[in-house]
Amino acid sequence: MATDDAVYATIRDIGGRFRKKTLSPVELTRALLERIERLEPTLHAFVTVTADRALADAKAAETALARGDISSPLLGIPLGYKDIYATRGVVTSGGSALLADWVPDADSTCVARLQKAGAVMLGKLITHEFAFGIQFPGHRFPAAKNPWDLERMPGGSSSGSGTALAAGMAFGALGSDTGGSIRGPASFCGIAGLKPTYGRCSRTGVLTLSWTLDHTGPMARTVEDCAYLLQALAGHDPADPASSREPVGDYIAPLVRGVRNLRIGVPREYFCEGLDSEVEKAFEQALTTLRQLGASVQDVQIPSIKSAPAYMVILLSEAYAYHERDLREHPELFGEFLRERIQAGGLITSSEYVQAQRLRATLQADMGDVLRRVDLLVTPTSPKPAATFAAVYDPNYDAPRSNTGPFNMTGLPTLALPIGFSASGLPLSMQITGRPFEEANVLRAGHTYEQATDWHKRHPNV
Amino acid sequence: MTLDELRDRMKAARIEIAENRLELVRRLLTDALRPIHEMDSRKVKTLEPCVTFDARRSGV
Numbered sequence: 001m002a003t004d005d006a007v008y009a010t011i012r013d014i015g016g017r018f019r020k021k022t023l024s025p026v027e028l029t030r031a032l033l034e035r036i037e038r039l040e041p042t043l044h045a046f047v048t049v050t051a052d053r054a055l056a057d058a059k060a061a062e063t064a065l066a067r068g069d070i071s072s073p074l075l076g077i078p079l080g081y082k083d084i085y086a087t088r089g090v091v092t093s094g095g096s097a098l099l100a101d102w103v104p105d106a107d108s109t110c111v112a113r114l115q116k117a118g119a120v121m122l123g124k125l126i127t128h129e130f131a132f133g134i135q136f137p138g139h140r141f142p143a144a145k146n147p148w149d150l151e152r153m154p155g156g157s158s159s160g161s162g163t164a165l166a167a168g169m170a171f172g173a174l175g176s177d178t179g180g181s182i183r184g185p186a187s188f189c190g191i192a193g194l195k196p197t198y199g200r201c202s203r204t205g206v207l208t209l210s211w212t213l214d215h216t217g218p219m220a221r222t223v224e225d226c227a228y229l230l231q232a233l234a235g236h237d238p239a240d241p242a243s244s245r246e247p248v249g250d251y252i253a254p255l256v257r258g259v260r261n262l263r264i265g266v267p268r269e270y271f272c273e274g275l276d277s278e279v280e281k282a283f284e285q286a287l288t289t290l291r292q293l294g295a296s297v298q299d300v301q302i303p304s305i306k307s308a309p310a311y312m313v314i315l316l317s318e319a320y321a322y323h324e325r326d327l328r329e330h331p332e333l334f335g336e337f338l339r340e341r342i343q344a345g346g347l348i349t350s351s352e353y354v355q356a357q358r359l360r361a362t363l364q365a366d367m368g369d370v371l372r373r374v375d376l377l378v379t380p381t382s383p384k385p386a387a388t389f390a391a392v393y394d395p396n397y398d399a400p401r402s403n404t405g406p407f408n409m410t411g412l413p414t415l416a417l418p419i420g421f422s423a424s425g426l427p428l429s430m431q432i433t434g435r436p437f438e439e440a441n442v443l444r445a446g447h448t449y450e451q452a453t454d455w456h457k458r459h460p461n462v
Numbered sequence: 463m464t465l466d467e468l469r470d471r472m473k474a475a476r477i478e479i480a481e482n483r484l485e486l487v488r489r490l491l492t493d494a495l496r497p498i499h500e501m502d503s504r505k506v507k508t509l510e511p512c513v514t515f516d517a518r519r520s521g522v
Contacts, residue, residue, distance in 0.1 A: 355501065
């Protein structure tokens with residue numbers, strides 16, 4: 001049974017082994033369930049493990065493979081779902097005491113699409129409370145640990161998704177991204193994560209943080225794996241009022257087209273200010289690699305980029321509107337830190353919210369102008385590597401500037417992927433951003449860079 | 463934003479925040495609101511606070 005080397009294989013590789021019958025979905029699922037059982041006491045990636053469901057899904061995939069069904073690349077692939085995605089018959093807590101016993105009667109659209117594609121559901125992955133809080137010690141749901149350094153945060157809010165993928169406990173995961181919650185964990189855990197264009201993937205059945213900033217999307221260990229997941233996820237959902245009718249393209253075939261003649265813009269103002277020296281060095285090296293691969297790389301200016309922190313005004317205001325009733329009636333069911341952060345949204349005036357939306361429109365127009373002159377933007381995902389839990393728990397913690405939030409403001413598709421490691425072994429990451437609905441270009445550039453480097457082949461010692 | 467300004471906003475909104483968390487909230491709001499306080503809303507191009515994301519007219 002060739003499962004030991006399989007836990008870090010790619011989705012394409014696993015599919016090949018299934019078809020050659022050198023590995024079966026049931027064997028692979030059992031191996032992962034054993035691995036989860038062994039690692040969970042340390043890493044806390046899962047809030048619920050659905051072992052029986054996983055084995056039933058795997059047996060169904062095995063039956064389909066036996067009759068020659070190879071129509072879906074996700075057939076028999078074990079995945080984990082962030083616990084803000086509704087799952088029929090399985091508790092969906094949102095990492096919150098408020099919903100600790102909520103059992104949805106329907107799957108979220110994203111979960112339904114992945115399951116329809118033949119995926120194996122391993123369980124639900126821990127999220128920061130309502131995708132915005134931080135699990136302080138004593139929280140009902142313990143915080144996930146970063147497999148690269150257990151003293152450090154895996155990022156959030158899709159913390160369990162990042163941890164599980166880095167530790168070889170799943171082959172793909174669902175994350176959500178309102179200010180960077182897919183790309184942050186991807187950055188800190190040394191994996192890939194894609195925030196698609198706003199409206200590309202459905203939010204139906206996903207707990208809301210901020211209606212106009214929330215994005216759903218895939219996380220995986222490689223860009224290609226993200227592409228496979230996106231192919232199953234993307235597409236119009238009439239139940240989501242923000243869902244786009246833009247046709248879904250092919251995200252797989254263009255991956256191998258390279259980056260020759262692609263024009264890449266680097267907006268250094270804001271995004272490259274205050275960088276950790278190791279992040280800066282890795283980022284410059286990544287730009288050099290992209291040039292060597294044939295892309296033209298040039299600095300660009302986004303005139304209104306300094307207005308980007310206003311995304312937090314929108315996020316806080318909308319989060320307060322969503323949670324206001326529960327906050328007033330059951331404040332004790334919100335964890336400290338989350339409660340105060342959401343309450344802050346109730347202190348923002350209506351005028352300030354509107355002005356933030358005006359700044360957003362300006363920023364979107366400016367980025368649109370830049371993306372008429374270049375095909376892609378490349379930026380460091382986070383100015384610093386993962387912080388320690390001790391630092392973040394300090395009330396005086398000064399969080400680094402968000403390099404991810406501007407792309408929630410503008411809704412543009414943005415991929416995070418590894419570009420190296422710090423001297424202490426912490427993953428470093430860059431973002432690749434494209435025009436609306438040009439995920440194929442973003443994935444193509446990321447895949448080309450990934451194939452020229454070996455960062456994605458390194459795994460933590462767990 | 464000063465702590466006094468924060469307390470004024472809390473009073474107006476009838477929201478209570480624990481004393482040991484006020485500084486966290488003050489910093490959060492100060493950073494988020496800075497671009498808004500720095501903008502001259504009369505000079506910003508008239509832009510509706512309405513954002514669409516589809517470049518090809520299909521709407522969202």
